[in-house]
Amino acid sequence: MPKVKSEKKSRIHNEVSKQGIMFNKDFGQHILKNPMIITAMVEKSALRPTDTVLEIGPGTGNMTVKLLEQVKKVVACEIDTRLVAELQKRVQGTHLQSKLQILVGDVLKTELPFFNVCVANIPYQISSPLVFKLLLHRPFFRCAVLMFQREFAQRLVAKPGDKLYCRLSVNTQLLARVDMIMKVGKNNFRPPPKVESSVVRIEPRNPPLPIQYSEWDGLTRIAFIRKNKTLGSSFKQTSVLATLEKNYRLYCSLDNTKRKLRSDDIPEDFNIKSKVEKILTESKFIDKRPRTMDLDDFMMLLNAFNSQGIHFA
Structure with missing residues (x-):
């Protein structure tokens, strides 16, 4: 041999x-x-x-x-x-x-x-x-x-x-x-x-699409954890929610006079899971599956999260 x-x-x-x-x-x-x-x-x-x-x-x-x-x-x-x-x-x-x-x-x-x-x-x-x-x-x-x-x-x-x-x-x-x-x-x-x-x-693409790449990359990383599962399922994971809550609190604590959200505005009973679920439901993405979503879908989803103070980077 x-x-x-x-x-x-x-x-x-x-x-x-x-x-x-x-x-x-x-x-x-x-x-x-x-x-x-x-x-x-x-x-x-x-x-x-x-x-x-x-x-x-x-x-x-x-x-x-x-x-x-x-x-x-x-x-x-x-x-x-x-x-x-x-x-x-x-x-x-x-x-x-x-x-x-x-x-x-x-x-x-x-x-x-x-x-x-x-x-x-x-x-x-x-x-x-x-x-x-x-x-x-x-x-x-x-x-x-x-x-x-x-x-x-x-x-x-x-x-x-x-x-x-x-x-x-x-x-x-x-x-x-x-x-x-x-x-x-x-x-x-x-x-x-x-x-x-x-x-x-x-x-x-020159000029590039008006998207912060680090935010986009963070969103797609979560979405494609299981590309055949619904976004509602992917965003329920404990580790995902913990990261998003940490980012949310950090974002609210930053000194920015133009920001609508501030750290002292976060209620004591704040629940990141409920907030994420509400964003997904209102934007009609909760039952969407990443494998069927195109660039426009992901851009709309990112905008829906960012407008509510939820960030991925």
Whole structure:
């Protein structure tokens, strides 16, 4: 038995060593090798000669070179120093060298510079935090063409009522328009991942909708605890009510002359459960289920709570 395992490991090693590099699973390294897909992603980015492009996880530079040929500058963010060296070697002594800037480190911990467009084959394990890091980045970028695990991509574009519609869907669509571009089979990578991939195009809403994102995020976090349950059921949970009461009392205690509610206005018999239930009933959301609610529904619900002094951040 150990011998079979050893042979399998050896085959994998040979497969990924053809380029002289052992790819690191911890970094989610699967190098896109199909030039047609690389070309298609670059084309869907609608690049301009004056653009600065952010590329995340450039790997050995297959896409980087394509980008450098078409834009003013590419900022490549790479965590693996071995691949940084490969990328530098690839452009060294060419006319592309001066157009490439490499940021070495974890993109989630890196302060991103200005960029017009982002193009990337995203390591799957950082997909969600990276999407929101990009969408909350200022100044606004024009668009991002990103490759994700297929199910994650489907969640990004899911609509109310879809099986995969979730908090990720509604939070992303608050901040951006998201379109599915193409499917990418696992054999287009070296080494092949265990799952299929898809490419999406993300275009930030500019100007953004007039919503405080931290409030919105707090509301959807509660609503999607169980997306098939009614809001009346989700908002009955003890931990949820305790958080909302704490926020309510804090909000009322803040020094603000324009505020209608003040801490000394809260009656001794104040009951947060009754207040929340009343808001949900009067706004006609008590029997609604998050899986069927669209952006307008959540905006109306947030406004109903906020107007009564109930906050989520």
